[in-house]
Amino acid sequence: MIDWDDVRYFLAAARGGSVRAAAKGLAVNHATVLRRISQLEERLGARMFERLPSGYRLTDAGEEVLDLAIQMEASSHQLETRILGRDQSVRGLLRVTLTPILATHLLMPDFADFARLYPDIEMEILSSGELANLTNREADVAIRVVYDRKTLPLNLHGLKGPEVFGGVYVARDRLVAWRSGAGEPLRWIVIATHGVPDWASEGAVRTAGVPFKVTDAAAEIAAVREGLGIATLPCFVGDADPQLERVPGTDLHMYGTLWILTQGETRKTKRIRLFTEFISERISGYGQRLTSQ
Numbered sequence: 001m002i003d004w005d006d007v008r009y010f011l012a013a014a015r016g017g018s019v020r021a022a023a024k025g026l027a028v029n030h031a032t033v034l035r036r037i038s039q040l041e042e043r044l045g046a047r048m049f050e051r052l053p054s055g056y057r058l059t060d061a062g063e064e065v066l067d068l069a070i071q072m073e074a075s076s077h078q079l080e081t082r083i084l085g086r087d088q089s090v091r092g093l094l095r096v097t098l099t100p101i102l103a104t105h106l107l108m109p110d111f112a113d114f115a116r117l118y119p120d121i122e123m124e125i126l127s128s129g130e131l132a133n134l135t136n137r138e139a140d141v142a143i144r145v146v147y148d149r150k151t152l153p154l155n156l157h158g159l160k161g162p163e164v165f166g167g168v169y170v171a172r173d174r175l176v177a178w179r180s181g182a183g184e185p186l187r188w189i190v191i192a193t194h195g196v197p198d199w200a201s202e203g204a205v206r207t208a209g210v211p212f213k214v215t216d217a218a219a220e221i222a223a224v225r226e227g228l229g230i231a232t233l234p235c236f237v238g239d240a241d242p243q244l245e246r247v248p249g250t251d252l253h254m255y256g257t258l259w260i261l262t263q264g265e266t267r268k269t270k271r272i273r274l275f276t277e278f279i280s281e282r283i284s285g286y287g288q289r290l291t292s293q
Contacts, residue, residue: 002040003043005036007065008026009036010065010066010069012026013049014048014062014069018055019056044061046061047061048062090118090121091120091122091271092122094123095124095139096124096126096139096141097143099127099145099217100128100216101234102127105234105236105237106236106286107143110282111125113282114275114279117278118274126138141261141276145164145255146258147257149259152259152261155263155264156263158260159261159280160258161257161280161283161284162284163291164235164258165235165255165291166235167239167253168230168232169230169232169233169247170224170230171224171225171226172242174227175205185207186206186230187209188229189211189213189214189231190212190231191217192214193215195211196232197253205247205248205249207230217233221233221237225244232253234290235289236289239289
């Protein structure tokens with residue numbers, strides 16, 4: 001009998017192209033991946049990979065095993081989701097993935113209310129810029145801002161929320177100083193991976209110097225509050241912050257639409273259904289905050 005765990009390690013190495021990539025993706029050490037692949041090769045009596053300086057390349061036998069391994073993985077996920085879909089108890093683990101800025105500046109009070117209503121549900125909030133894979137059961141519910149619905153996998157079930165808009169913001173004190181001609185020139189504050197968006201007109205305020213780059217939204221907001229410069233922020237962040245003000249002469253821009261996403265049979269479980277209905281109602285009440293109307 002082939003051990004599914006051995007196949008899982010083989011799949012990770014085949015997809016990543018190296019033992020190092022597989023170990024990182026599975027959060028295990030290098031030796032564990034090697035041992036699992038060796039066990040599979042011994043069980044099947046064939047080598048799965050050619051070890052090359054550039055990485056791992058599948059042998060002919062490995063190519064055949066890869067097709068079957070992918071089918072095994074799909075069957076495993078299907079079995080898991082069907083069993084989970086039968087779970088109608090109001091208890092157990094509920095994992096929700098969303099960006100840190102949505103969690104911190106908009107939805108955490110609602111998560112807290114839900115947790116108080118259903119104390120036996122173990123909530124895990126995965127607030128990260130990384131997109132968790134619902135199909136692979138990395139999360140149960142995803143709350144995402146999506147510009148184009150067509151970019152989402154067809155197997156995801158979605159509840160559509162309000163549109164989300166952003167604007168250009170500056171610290172109120174800094175704007176007063178700029179208007180009086182005092183203080184240093186303003187500069188753009190940007191998340192390094194994004195840069196200054198094409199739509200962000202500078203309006204009445206002129207910037208000078210190189211951008212000030214950060215790696216996350218929390219640092220970007222802090223830098224704006226410190227009066228370092230201007231930045232594009234969601235309206236539900238910028239408008240709600242008493243220290244910030246919209247830069248005069250700038251327009252709003254739509255980031256996308258807020259969606260609540262679930263996958264397959266798992267969305268039928270009672271705890272997931274209760275959560276999606278609860279959070280959908282809460283989000284629908286945030287229309288004005290999200291659009292800055």
